[in-house]
Amino acid sequence: MNDYLKMSRAELEAEKERLLQLYGDEKKKGLKLDMSRGKPCPEQLDLSMDLLKIQEYRTEAGADTRNYGFLEGIPEARRLFGELLGVDPQQVLVGGNSSLNLMFEVVAAGCRDGFGKTPWSAGEKPRFLCPAPGYDRHFRVTEHFGFELTTVPMREDGPDMDLVEELVKDPRVKGIWCVPTYSNPDGYCYSDETVRRLAALEPAADSFKILWDNAYLVHYLEDAPEDTLNIMDACKACGHEELPILFCSTSKITFPGAGVSALAAGPKTFAAICEDLFPMTIGFDKINQLRHVLYLKDKAHILAHMAKHKAIIKPKFDAMRRLLAEGLADCGDIAHWTNPKGGYFISLYTLPGCAKRIVSLCKEAGVVLTGAGAAYPYGVDPQDWHIRLAPTYPALEEVEQATRLLCIAVRLASVEKLLAD
Amino acid sequence: MNDYLKMSRAELEAEKERLLQLYGDEKKKGLKLDMSRGKPCPEQLDLSMDLLKIQEYRTEAGADTRNYGFLEGIPEARRLFGELLGVDPQQVLVGGNSSLNLMFEVVAAGCRDGFGKTPWSAGEKPRFLCPAPGYDRHFRVTEHFGFELTTVPMREDGPDMDLVEELVKDPRVKGIWCVPTYSNPDGYCYSDETVRRLAALEPAADSFKILWDNAYLVHYLEDAPEDTLNIMDACKACGHEELPILFCSTSKITFPGAGVSALAAGPKTFAAICEDLFPMTIGFDKINQLRHVLYLKDKAHILAHMAKHKAIIKPKFDAMRRLLAEGLADCGDIAHWTNPKGGYFISLYTLPGCAKRIVSLCKEAGVVLTGAGAAYPYGVDPQDWHIRLAPTYPALEEVEQATRLLCIAVRLASVEKLLAD
Numbered sequence: 137m138n139d140y141l142k143m144s145r146a147e148l149e150a151e152k153e154r155l156l157q158l159y160g161d162e163k164k165k166g167l168k169l170d171m172s173r174g175k176p177c178p179e180q181l182d183l184s185m186d187l188l189k190i191q192e193y194r195t196e197a198g199a200d201t202r203n204y205g206f207l208e209g210i211p212e213a214r215r216l217f218g219e220l221l222g223v224d225p226q227q228v229l230v231g232g233n234s235s236l237n238l239m240f241e242v243v244a245a246g247c248r249d250g251f252g253k254t255p256w257s258a259g260e261k262p263r264f265l266c267p268a269p270g271y272d273r274h275f276r277v278t279e280h281f282g283f284e285l286t287t288v289p290m291r292e293d294g295p296d297m298d299l300v301e302e303l304v305k306d307p308r309v310k311g312i313w314c315v316p317t318y319s320n321p322d323g324y325c326y327s328d329e330t331v332r333r334l335a336a337l338e339p340a341a342d343s344f345k346i347l348w349d350n351a352y353l354v355h356y357l358e359d360a361p362e363d364t365l366n367i368m369d370a371c372k373a374c375g376h377e378e379l380p381i382l383f384c385s386t387s388k389i390t391f392p393g394a395g396v397s398a399l400a401a402g403p404k405t406f407a408a409i410c411e412d413l414f415p416m417t418i419g420f421d422k423i424n425q426l427r428h429v430l431y432l433k434d435k436a437h438i439l440a441h442m443a444k445h446k447a448i449i450k451p452k453f454d455a456m457r458r459l460l461a462e463g464l465a466d467c468g469d470i471a472h473w474t475n476p477k478g479g480y481f482i483s484l485y486t487l488p489g490c491a492k493r494i495v496s497l498c499k500e501a502g503v504v505l506t507g508a509g510a511a512y513p514y515g516v517d518p519q520d521w522h523i524r525l526a527p528t529y530p531a532l533e534e535v536e537q538a539t540r541l542l543c544i545a546v547r548l549a550s551v552e553k554l555l556a557d
Numbered sequence: 558m559n560d561y562l563k564m565s566r567a568e569l570e571a572e573k574e575r576l577l578q579l580y581g582d583e584k585k586k587g588l589k590l591d592m593s594r595g596k597p598c599p600e601q602l603d604l605s606m607d608l609l610k611i612q613e614y615r616t617e618a619g620a621d622t623r624n625y626g627f628l629e630g631i632p633e634a635r636r637l638f639g640e641l642l643g644v645d646p647q648q649v650l651v652g653g654n655s656s657l658n659l660m661f662e663v664v665a666a667g668c669r670d671g672f673g674k675t676p677w678s679a680g681e682k683p684r685f686l687c688p689a690p691g692y693d694r695h696f697r698v699t700e701h702f703g704f705e706l707t708t709v710p711m712r713e714d715g716p717d718m719d720l721v722e723e724l725v726k727d728p729r730v731k732g733i734w735c736v737p738t739y740s741n742p743d744g745y746c747y748s749d750e751t752v753r754r755l756a757a758l759e760p761a762a763d764s765f766k767i768l769w770d771n772a773y774l775v776h777y778l779e780d781a782p783e784d785t786l787n788i789m790d791a792c793k794a795c796g797h798e799e800l801p802i803l804f805c806s807t808s809k810i811t812f813p814g815a816g817v818s819a820l821a822a823g824p825k826t827f828a829a830i831c832e833d834l835f836p837m838t839i840g841f842d843k844i845n846q847l848r849h850v851l852y853l854k855d856k857a858h859i860l861a862h863m864a865k866h867k868a869i870i871k872p873k874f875d876a877m878r879r880l881l882a883e884g885l886a887d888c889g890d891i892a893h894w895t896n897p898k899g900g901y902f903i904s905l906y907t908l909p910g911c912a913k914r915i916v917s918l919c920k921e922a923g924v925v926l927t928g929a930g931a932a933y934p935y936g937v938d939p940q941d942w943h944i945r946l947a948p949t950y951p952a953l954e955e956v957e958q959a960t961r962l963l964c965i966a967v968r969l970a971s972v973e974k975l976l977a978d
Contacts, residue, residue: 173625181614181623188844191609193602202602202812204594232653234838244665273836280836391623394844415694415701417655421842423609423815 139468167502174480201422217398235385235397245412250343265312267295269511285513294330304339321524323476335370377402463543497545560889588923595901622843638819656806656818666833671764686733688716690932706934715751725760744897756791798823884964918966
């Protein structure tokens with residue numbers, strides 16, 4: 137009876153009046169919240185303060201991390217990230233505080249020399265596959281290097297593999313961005329079948345790479361982390377060891393501003409990347425690498441540490457989901473949202489043509505959400521229906537306030553849209 | 558009477574026999590020294606251990622350096638490097654642990670978009686001016702990006718400016734590498750006139766830049782640091798504010814492996830660089846930036862800190878110079894060397910055609926020097942006469958041993974050369 141999709145024009149007008157009243161009340165509260173990025177909250181950062189107390193500077197083998205050297209990272213850091221990524225430490229490079237930086241350099245290297253095969257920038261305008269919604273900063277990197285961004289719809293079990301298999305027949309297609317575990321922004325995990333189909337790809341471009349950003353690999357919100365199939369193992373099984381380049385970082389394990397990143401790749405690709413990185417730096421910050429090894433120890437210890445993160449942020453995810461369900465009940469099918477078991481985001485899908493208006497309504501009332509469209513190539517959501525929600529940074533009460541406002545904004549924008557149609 | 562250049566063949570043969578005996582004795586000592594790079598010694602690194610004790614994470618203004626943000630660096634770090642570089646902090650970006658990395662990215666940016674003007678990579682094969690002998694890693698960066706490296710002879714007062722002024726008339730010439738203070742490897746400081754002539758350049762290429770790597774700006778070995786003329790001020794005076802890009806780092810102030818780097822540029826160039834860096838990273842390690850600000854405080858404090866470095870390394874420079882003078886006395890004009898007032902190196906110039914042989918002789922006897930030719934574009938010293946000496950890392954006694962061996966090697970190679978001519 138309250139289904140907006142079945143309401144008469146008069147009923148919608150009345151509902152709009154009611155919602156404008158509610159929205160006006162929200163505005164008066166003078167909220168001032170930024171939920172635009174997936175940032176850990178201060179309590180999460182406090183978890184790792186013991187890291188800063190570490191003053192050790194000698195590696196296990198006695199090397200002095202204070203001085204130059206170790207372009208690929210100190211051995212114990214390579215071992216730790218090797219365990220985390222499930223690859224041989226000899227194929228792991230440990231970098232500075234930004235895995236995005238490693239990805240940027242890898243794309244730069246691909247463009248320049250194609251990892252020893254055909255340079256990505258050779259020939260016609262190159263294309264890169266962008267499962268969407270996805271991570272805006274990934275898309276931005278490939279846009280920066282002049283790629284045509286090709287959208288691949290993201291599904292609950294990963295990118296649309298039928299389409300991917302079709303697209304890689306085009307030699308202009310040089311790679312695909314993947315966030316396989318608790319994807320940004322949907323929180324989906326790639327199914328084993330998706331991973332196997334990716335590993336089995338036979339792309340026309342000889343230097344095609346799967347850029348496997350396992351940014352949230354241990355960032356679970358349920359009893360145990362999801363075990364996404366190991367892409368390197370799956371690729372090896374097909375003789376495609378040189379296909380993937382894996383990335384991860386401790387940005388949301390320890391500190392976003394001062395963590396440690398890593399990448400891994402097949403032997404030939406790894407050698408090509410190291411050769412390409414050589415002119416770029418004498419080496420990354422090894423004291424910080426050592427701090428992280430001594431603090432995080434191993435994967436088991438990291439998972440225990442991530443349970444503490446979960447204890448802080450799960451209530452925020454739960455509150456947001458509960459209030460979305462409450463606030464959008466009994467108004468028909470005007471929105472749905474994802475139910476992530478980990479990661480940093482919830483995706484909200486509205487009626488087509490409403491996302492921008494909702495983000496704008498929230499902003500006017502003091503709550504900054506991620507810009508509508510940000511999760512799509514070129515920042516354009518063709519349906520204008522997706523909103524990325526980032527509940528980790530604000531306090532629980534603020535998440536609740538913001539979600540209440542959001543529900544009113546979703547309802548109001550939906551009614552406006554239905555009246556305009 | 559012992560002047561090699563005036564010796565008869567028989568005298569040279571006899572001298573060679575004598576030197577082979579001495580060289581054989583040196584070899585038996587079983588030395589094992591690496592003097593190939595300009596690395597601080599452990600005692601120098603120990604000077605900054607209090608830096609690692611700092612656990613503060615809030616900026617003066619209360620921002621949380623542990624989290625994301627501040628692409629250009631935290632305000633107090635920009636202020637500190639602004640003071641050090643003598644520029645407005647608003648034109649300073651503070652980076653990660655590697656100024657070479659900032660230079661690499663700046664060259665990449667120049668190639669891609671020319672800082673808002675003509676991209677360096679547009680048109681015919683671009684050229685870059687390389688004052689030589691110079692820093693091999695500089696040359697390597699521009700070689701990596703496909704530049705033709707054009708040698709400009711380095712003189713005691715800086716690069717040969719007559720030649721520079723001529724070369725910049727070629728629009729293919731996109732920039733020049735400069736180490737203005739205690740240059741690598743000669744230890745020369747640019748004269749005021751050189752700086753003024755550089756600032757006054759009117760290059761044909763609209764995106765021409767002076768890459769001003771002030772790597773050793775406070776690294777003095779005498780009573781006070783040399784005051785190289787401020788390039789930004791000199792450029793401003795000519796209305797050429799957008800010409801220079803300045804770099805420095807704390808690699809040899811605190812820790813090579815975990816320091817902080819910075820760059821500065823005119824407003825338009827600075828904005829273009831920041832825009833270009835945006836896709837590359839979310840931000841650099843700000844906790845380490847804050848550590849450095851709290852530890853280093855200001856320029857006066859840094860100079861006091863550098864006096865402690867001087868106390869450790871000056872005796873090594875002095876010993877090397879003394880033993881070179883002693884070991885190469887009374888044999889005629891077969892070698893000369895620079896007398897740096899700061900920096901990390903001494904340049905040794907031998908008879909033409911001897912440098913490779915000397916480096917090889919030293920290596921066979923257990924002392925690794927920087928590869929002959931390394932200080933020249935493409936690693937090729939046309940005269941094969943330059944050797945870069947790096948006395949900072951080994952212990953004083955080792956510097957002495959190495960220099961004694963070196964003198965024998967210089968003599969032996971010279972005699973061999975004279976016999977072969």
